[in-house]
Amino acid sequence: MSEEMITHSAEETVRWGREFSKRLKAPVLVLLTGDLGTGKTTLTKGIVSGLGAANENDVTSPTFTLVHVYGRLAKVYHADLYRIESFHDFETLGMEDMFTTPSVAILEWSERFPLQSPWPQIRVRLEHLGGDARRITVL
Numbered sequence: 001m002s003e004e005m006i007t008h009s010a011e012e013t014v015r016w017g018r019e020f021s022k023r024l025k026a027p028v029l030v031l032l033t034g035d036l037g038t039g040k041t042t043l044t045k046g047i048v049s050g051l052g053a054a055n056e057n058d059v060t061s062p063t064f065t066l067v068h069v070y071g072r073l074a075k076v077y078h079a080d081l082y083r084i085e086s087f088h089d090f091e092t093l094g095m096e097d098m099f100t101t102p103s104v105a106i107l108e109w110s111e112r113f114p115l116q117s118p119w120p121q122i123r124v125r126l127e128h129l130g131g132d133a134r135r136i137t138v139l
């Protein structure tokens with residue numbers, strides 16, 4: 001099943017993320033791929049708020065912190081592996097906790113670092129289409 005959607009603003013991408021979140025059931029890895037600025041973090045705002053784990057305005061890029069955790073009982077992890085170089089980094093960042101309880105884990109740039117996980121994965125690709133248009137494909 002491959003599904004495609006074109007959005008024309010950040011708000012529209014957030015809204016799509018909120019709808020998309022309804023089909024996520026922990027444990028699951030959401031792998032976001034796409035060039036810089038395509039909207040991976042923007043989409044995550046929709047997913048995290050759709051899951052009721054945080055307000056979309058409180059979801060920010062984990063570019064430097066590498067991992068953010070939202071929600072109390074049902075945790076949503078949001079990580080950016082752009083700067084991850086080794087499993088050592090992965091462990092020191094506290095991401096190994098992610099796999100101790102079933103959660104929704106959203107990963108930007110996951111292709112940079114091969115993750116071994118038994119959890120089901122959903123890959124979502126984002127592409128620039130010029131201006132504010134983005135193609136979102138669920139793979």
Ligand SMILES: Nc1ncnc2c1ncn2[C@@H]1O[C@H](COP(=O)(O)OP(=O)(O)OP(=O)(O)O)[C@@H](O)[C@H]1O
Nearest residue numbers: 007008009010013036037038039040041042132134
């Ligand atoms: N249709 C759209 N969908 C998503 N974001 C959009 C759209 N149109 C414009 N934007 C803007 O593009 C930028 C996307 O930035 P965002 O941080 O979400 O990208 P990213 O893929 O996470 O980048 P990075 O790889 O640097 O983490 C934001 O400034 C957002 O407002």
Ligand SMILES: [Mg+2]
Nearest residue numbers: 040041061108
């Ligand atoms: Mg980002």
